[in-house]
Amino acid sequence: MPEKPAPIAKITRPRIRGIFPRERLYRRLDETRKYPVTWISAPAGSGKTTLIAGFLEAKKIPCLWYQVDGGDTDPATFFYYMGQAAKKTSPTKRKPLPLLTREYFQDIPTFSLRYFENLFSRLKPPAIMVLDNYQTIPVESFFHEVINNGFNAIPEGINVFVVSRHDPPPVLARLRANGQMKILGWEDLRLTPEETRGIVPLKTRETPSPEVIEQLHQTADGWVAGLVLMLESMKRGVELQFIGKMASGEIIDYFWNEFYNKTDKEIQDFLLKTAFLPKITLKAAEKLYGLSNADKILSTFSRNNYFTERHYSKEPVYQYHPLFREFLMARARETFSEVRLSTLLRQAAKLLEQDGQIEAAISLFRDLNDWEEMVQLILKQAPSMVAEGRNRPLEEWLSSLPKGMMENNP
Numbered sequence: 001m002p003e004k005p006a007p008i009a010k011i012t013r014p015r016i017r018g019i020f021p022r023e024r025l026y027r028r029l030d031e032t033r034k035y036p037v038t039w040i041s042a043p044a045g046s047g048k049t050t051l052i053a054g055f056l057e058a059k060k061i062p063c064l065w066y067q068v069d070g071g072d073t074d075p076a077t078f079f080y081y082m083g084q085a086a087k088k089t090s091p092t093k094r095k096p097l098p099l100l101t102r103e104y105f106q107d108i109p110t111f112s113l114r115y116f117e118n119l120f121s122r123l124k125p126p127a128i129m130v131l132d133n134y135q136t137i138p139v140e141s142f143f144h145e146v147i148n149n150g151f152n153a154i155p156e157g158i159n160v161f162v163v164s165r166h167d168p169p170p171v172l173a174r175l176r177a178n179g180q181m182k183i184l185g186w187e188d189l190r191l192t193p194e195e196t197r198g199i200v201p202l203k204t205r206e207t208p209s210p211e212v213i214e215q216l217h218q219t220a221d222g223w224v225a226g227l228v229l230m231l232e233s234m235k236r237g238v239e240l241q242f243i244g245k246m247a248s249g250e251i252i253d254y255f256w257n258e259f260y261n262k263t264d265k266e267i268q269d270f271l272l273k274t275a276f277l278p279k280i281t282l283k284a285a286e287k288l289y290g291l292s293n294a295d296k297i298l299s300t301f302s303r304n305n306y307f308t309e310r311h312y313s314k315e316p317v318y319q320y321h322p323l324f325r326e327f328l329m330a331r332a333r334e335t336f337s338e339v340r341l342s343t344l345l346r347q348a349a350k351l352l353e354q355d356g357q358i359e360a361a362i363s364l365f366r367d368l369n370d371w372e373e374m375v376q377l378i379l380k381q382a383p384s385m386v387a388e389g390r391n392r393p394l395e396e397w398l399s400s401l402p403k404g405m406m407e408n409n410p
Contacts, residue, residue, distance in 0.1 A: 011085035013065040013130070014053050020198045021054060022047075028184060029055050029161075033126075035182040036154040037175060039162045042186040043305040043321075044258045045225025048163045049132055051189070056128065063128045064089040073141045075108060076100040079115060090122040108142075109149050116150035125157025134164035135304075144171040151175055166304045186305055190222025199224070203231045219322060226323045229254060255327045259306060270297055272335060275328035276348040278360045279311075280318040284351040288344070342368060353377060362397055371405055 029052075032038040040048050056063050066085050072078040076099065083097035097118055098104075104111040123129070137143050148171050154160060162168075168176065168183070175181040191199070196217040201207045208216070220226035229250040260268065273288045274280050285294035298318045301308035307324035311317045320328065333341060345364050352361035358381055365374040378397050385394050398406065 010067045010069070010081060011065060011088055013056065013063060014049060016050050016053050018202055019050055019054050020195065020202055021058060022051060022195060024192065024195070025051055025184075025189070026055050026058060028188065030059075032182040032184065033159050035180060036158075037151055037160045037162065037181040039164065039168050039181055039183045040189070041164050041167050041183060041305060042189040043223070043307055044165055045223060045254065046186065046189045046305075047224035048189065050224075052130055052132075052161055052163060056130075061126060061128055062089070062124065063130055064123060065130045065132065067132045068134050069136050073137060073143050075112075075142065075146055078143065078146065082115075082119065086119050086122055093122050109145065112146045112149035113153055116153040119150075120153060120155050120158050123158055125155075127158055129158070129160045130163065131160065132163045134162050135166045139169050144169045148172055148175070151180070186309075191217065191220065191224060191227065192222075193217050196220070196227060199227060200231065203228060204235070208234075221322050223321060223323070225254060226251070226321070251323055252327060252330070255307075255324060260327075260331070267297065270294075271328050272332040273344060275320065275325055275332055276345060276364060277352065277357075278319070278325075279355075279357060280320075281315060281355055283315075284348075284355060285318075287351060288348060346370065346373075349373070359393065366397075366400055371401060375401065375405065375409065 029038065040052065042048055055061075064085050066082060072081070079097070079100045083099070086097055087093070097115060098111075100108070100111060120129075131147075151160065151172070167185075168181070172181065176183070193214070197210075197213055200213050200216065207213075216227060216230055220230060232250050260271070263271075270285075270289050274285050274294075277284055277288070280298065282294050282298070285298065286292055295316070298308060298316075299310070300306075302310040302318060307321040309319050309321075311319060332344075336344065345368050349361045349364035349368070349370075352358075352364065358377065362374055362377055365371075365377065374397070378394070382394060385391070
């Protein structure tokens with residue numbers, strides 16, 4: 001029976017042209033090579049795969065590239081395709097790696113250890129193994145035990161880079177505790193202003209002004225895909241000031257396909273209801289959502305890099321990525337009836353006021369045309385704002401009120 005070939009993409013390093021070399025991160029990756037395992041964890045569209053492919057190309061380091069997928073939850077399937085990857089990387093090694101046949105089923109951990117020892121012996125140091133797309137494996141899968149056993153066999157001169165949207169599963173916690181794993185997270189991968197300025201000319205025919213590039217950087221908030229999607233929208237003639245607010249087509253498609261459409265209805269409902277809170281406290285989220293599991297949902301979003309950040313203070317405060325939040329608010333306006341949306345916005349505004357997020361509360365009252373609530377809040381805040389010299393926002397709020405209201409209530 002002829003041997004079944006592995007899908008080319010699964011075991012081939014992507015060739016990416018026209019990328020901006022992120023030298024800052026190349027240096028970081030070089031530094032992490034003193035650890036056997038480097039875990040690169042960040043949201044979808046953060047440029048993780050491009051970063052590693054660019055690093056390997058720039059440094060001319062031999063690599064074994066393996067793209068993980070759902071089929072790898074079956075250990076026999078994983079070992080088969082990994083054997084194909086090893087054969088592609090080291091074609092002079094004629095003897096194939098063993099298959100996980102029935103006689104090995106009683107002791108898969110030992111088989112895994114011996115398999116990886118054999119595999120790593122075929123790689124000539126210095127070399128790197130890349131496990132891309134690791135987040136496709138469920139956290140409860142036995143696959144992580146297999147990988148853990150393999151990581152214990154990494155010899156000197158060989159490194160493993162794991163690319164994932166999620167943090168390492170609990171099974172791998174000991175590696176980190178023992179100083180065998182280094183994690184590069186979202187804060188490390190965020191674009192710097194200099195990197196944004198380097199990427200923009202590669203994606204546009206005419207380079208925007210420095211002011212426009214700075215605005216793009218602020219709106220993308222360090223997210224590579226967000227920057228590229230906004231540039232694509234600008235090519236189609238969408239003005240920059242409308243891209244975020246209108247949640248342009250490319251951005252909508254990205255969030256819809258990469259995350260929102262893959263979540264269940266309960267989570268979608270939570271996202272839509274909390275999107276109107278610029279900074280989300282657990283108390284406010286639970287009141288809007290009506291259930292007491294906001295902490296579990298938000299901490300999961302943050303831990304798995306679902307476009308959600310956790311800020312540490314006396315109590316946890318969460319924040320959605322600006323473009324993701326705009327997408328969710330646009331989706332909420334399409335999903336909820338006018339009456340339900342008005343009720344939700346009014347409730348959110350009251351919660352923001354209680355949390356001291358006055359500017360955000362006034363913005364929602366203004367969107368609702370609830371001038372009475374807006375005026376009461378302005379009058380409440382005005383004395384302290386004047387004393388603090390914060391006249392400008394006060395003037396902006398007053399100027400947005402209907403003219404008749406100003407005249408009737410001087």
